[in-house]
Amino acid sequence: MVLTTQSFEEQLTEKLRSLRGTGVEEASEKDMYYAVASIVQEQLSASWQDTRKHYDKREERQMYYISMEFLIGRLMENNLQNCGLLDTCTTTLKKLGFEPELVYGQEHDAGLGNGGLGRLAACFLDSVASLRYAGHGSGIRYRYGLFEQRIIHGNQVELPDYWLKEEYPWETRRADESLTIHFGGQVIPHKRSDGSLEFSYYDTDEVQAVPYDVPVAGYQNDVVNTLRLWSAELAPENTDILADAEGKYYHHLDHMHSVEQISGFLYPDDSSYEGKELRLKQQYFLVSATIQNIIRDHKTRCTKSLKNMHEKTVIQINDTHPSLAVPELMRLLMDEEGFSWDDAWNITTKTIAYTNHTTLSEALEKWPVSMMENLLPRIFMIINEINERFCLGIYYDKPAFRDLIPRVAVIADDQVHMARLAIVGSFSINGVAKLHTEILKRSEMNDFYRIFPEKFNNKTNGITHRRWLLQVNPGLSSLITDAIGRGWVEQPSKLSTLVRYSNDSPFLDKIADVKKENKKALADLIRKRTGITVNENSIFDVQIKRLHEYKRQLMNIFHVIYLYNELKDNPMMDMTPRTFIFAAKAAPGYYMAKEIIKLIHHVASIVNNDAAVGDRLKVIFLENYNVSLAEKIIPAAELSEQISTASKEASGTGNMKMMMNGALTIGTMDGANIEINDFVGRDNIFIFGLSSEQVHDYYANGGYNAKDMYHADDRIRRILDQLYGGEFGSQEIEFKDIFYNIMYNNDPYFVLKDFDSYIDAHELAESRYRNHRQWQQMSTINIAHSGKFSSDRTIHEYASEIWRLSPVPKA
CATH class of the missing domain: 3.40.50.2000 (Glycogen Phosphorylase B;)
Structure with missing residues (x-):
């Protein structure tokens, strides 16, 4: 049954009365959430029953x-969208004086x-x-x-x-x-x-x-x-x-x-x-x-x-x-x-x-x-x-x-x-x-x-573009639809036609405007949650994933320390402002992962409060990372940190989500980064570090010595000495265990070995960012090729090659 805005409003009023015992004027956001959910569940239930019967009959x-x-x-917005009711519901809620985002946000x-x-x-x-x-x-x-x-x-x-x-x-x-x-x-x-x-x-x-x-x-x-x-x-x-x-x-x-x-x-x-x-x-x-x-x-x-x-x-x-x-x-x-x-x-x-x-x-x-x-x-x-x-x-x-x-x-x-x-x-x-x-x-x-x-x-893994583009980034979705039509929603491979817009200046300007709005929204969220004001014109550099040593959040924060040292040594240094955004949970018993979280916070407390640095460098850690938080961060991301030790990350899906929303990947040749590189070309991604073959060779045959890296690279030695000396801690809080883990366990995830290459890749990314047109061209090319990483493609492959399923015709 197709619901108009009027009929949706009538049903909402009835649900509020029968389920929550209240009227529209007295209703809370939670009341409204449950009323909307009841309408959607009723919409789904008939199709749910019909689907089961159809499968059984056949x-x-x-x-x-x-x-x-x-x-x-x-599931609220996802179910509304899949029922074709998202626009109707959003319009109705606004008409009734409710902020849709607050209503949808009542769901845990x-x-x-x-x-x-x-x-x-x-x-x-x-x-x-x-x-x-x-x-x-x-x-x-x-x-x-x-x-x-x-x-x-x-x-x-x-x-x-x-x-x-x-x-x-x-x-x-x-x-x-x-x-x-x-x-x-x-x-x-x-x-x-x-x-x-x-x-x-x-x-x-x-x-x-x-x-x-x-x-x-x-x-x-x-x-x-x-x-x-x-x-x-x-x-x-x-x-x-x-x-x-x-x-x-x-x-x-x-x-x-x-x-x-x-x-x-x-x-x-x-x-x-x-x-x-x-x-x-x-x-x-x-x-x-x-x-x-x-x-x-x-x-x-x-x-x-x-x-x-x-x-x-x-x-x-x-x-x-x-x-x-x-x-x-x-x-x-x-x-x-x-x-x-x-x-x-x-x-x-x-x-x-x-x-x-x-x-x-x-x-x-x-x-x-x-x-x-x-x-x-x-x-x-x-x-x-x-x-x-x-x-x-x-x-x-x-x-x-x-x-x-x-x-x-x-x-x-x-x-x-x-x-x-x-x-x-x-x-x-x-x-x-x-x-x-x-x-x-x-x-x-x-x-x-x-x-x-x-x-x-x-x-190869995939992500649902309907959740991770259509739903979470309506501004970009509308821009894509205006350019190439709506067919990409059901056939994500059609996103590839966006390539023809990679030299279209008006389109590139609109891509930049959408990203600017998304960054503003994330900056507002950061300010509300942390009290920190970030520079909306800075590069939003994002690493959001489980905290694990092989994912190398440690290398990322080492890079922050390196930039901070550079700014302190040369306050007039010409550097594009950076906002580093982390979100991650560490397993409760994973000591080293928790130490890395602690280090990120102590580096942030120093960097973010140094008046000499100002808004040129900020470090943000958003706590309690979950799907809803990812939905806010990903549309605003500009540089996607996919920096696992080569051979350790099976695939990754955050790399696909941020690529789909126009972020450029800085990463190792690991997991699905390799396939992203294959599709977008080396000119549209920032690759660095050891290959999986080199990593395996070091593990099998030796030949790598972390202490040699410490003595050979002044930047690395300075960072590790700062950790050991407590510069980013206090008398009670030290990070000697991180120091010892690297120096005496021989840097098991090759943070030091890849560090020089990582800095080079970041410097290349900064130079590209300064050329705004070139950056938007690269961003557009990444979005265009992201349809290859839709889970629709993955499921087609599972269905035809493993499951031996065919699409079920309509009843």
Whole structure:
């Protein structure tokens, strides 16, 4: 149903009265938010139901995307846009005297993810629905997100992120579709009459997985898929409080708390045995609920038999966290459905596909055998059998690879290797950028690549341009539409036609005007949040991402210190003003990352208050980085810092978002930076630093010495001496640990080695910025090529090459 401004206003008035008990004149922004959300949810619900019925009627092959993270941000504007109601709603709110941004801002960012992994999953769901594919997400409904970050005296302090403290209007609880998950206990085998084994479970802890469904609306196409989030709750028969004995009452509360913890926190602290066990519980909880649900759906949609499950279903596991999908599907097929091992294995290995997101060994999960055996005894039996059969298969069927067995065994060194389990049990393994996939094939997973070369493929990540351009940057979106028409919204490859405007002076002037307005808006936000006034004519130099040593925020702040030293030595130096903008969370237990956050703040406190420097150099750290904050920063970014140590960043998606909004990339040849470079050309990007081959050579063969760099480069020595001497700290606050980490751990991420090249790249960027026409030309060329990094392109590739899905025709 198409809603006019008048009918929308009428519905708003009715919703305010019926839901919130108030009228327009007395309504708060929160009242208005819930009223708008109710209208949008009603608009979505009919299409949601019709989509499900349409898929069932056609017995459509469906994809299930299992991920521990879905960083969906706020959904209000996204859902309004996809329903075709954003302009109508915005106009109506203004007419009624409300500031739309304040109304939309009443929504808390959903605490369902942390970084790029979760944001990618959210982009994928958007594209799957917008391209009319039958695909759904499956995750955990965490009550608390990662954490709410506060900075106190330069130190990161973690507060609970209770994002569900108020009603979340986009979810629908479906208690009638709850499922039971079993932990612990004993597993007893029995022989069936045909000689096969069946298994009985005793003394297990039962947990209810209760689904909450969130609609995933396609862009103005009446398709609404589902993000199903599972909540851990006590089984109904255990919910009555046993008050007859005080001891039983307290035992009940302890058990209830233990159960609720499973969906309590995103990434609980795993520094203790209990924390590790909770993470493992979360992972099994997610995959068991999801796969039980998939089997139930298959029986309802297609046929009572599961023999053709792999023809009607594909499961994509997002990183190693859901690797237990492999043994869980085996368990359900054998123990619950009566399949033989061979038949179950055939179905499993034709159903599950695995995406790898990292080359970092610490991110390739491993679990102690004893923990797996105690917590998931039947699952461990199956993993053990998978490992035995896999290793024997190599020994007898592929004798040329016998020497690889210790390095590819799923169980080795008294640990279960989750990435190996995912590889052995899936039909597809993909990396997320060309370089990343090549590194997997030639080094990190070379042993498996030699055994299963046919399984490996690349799917370069993408971002949804509808959220990250159309929604967050309406000024630029309108300018693009005026120039090339609206076709780019549904076919982002059409952005390439903007190249013809890269020499059009009036268009370039408009590009500059849009960026100026976005910078002004961000400067206002910075002033409100930090009290610092920044120079709106300075270069907005942005690094926003998780705080990790390989992402090298440290090198960025070293560059700030270098510029500050230069300005102090030569106050009359001709330098284009710079505003360095950081936003990042460090993992609670990651000491060095927290030290880097502290250093950024202490450098900022000195630089920002030095009258001799004035507004030529400012350092801003915006706390509690999340999707909503990114949506404010990215449209204003001019220089995009993508400076990871080459070979360490699998892909990156922030690089794509800022490129799409006209920022120029300064970066290493790492992750998707390589593909950005390939598309825009070396003249439209600022590349520096070691190559991945050089990094690997240093790691393998040595030859690099941080102390040599310290003695050879006066700039580096001065910065490190300033850290050691406390110039950017105080008697209580020193940064000697950063100094020692670089000097005595031999600069593990090559900050010093790349520093000279990094400064050169910045000087080149500054010279280009001074030529305003040239900068706008480069910016336009980057926007024009950004359509290649739309998640629509990525999803088309997944659908055709891995999932074997076709767009579902309209009903």
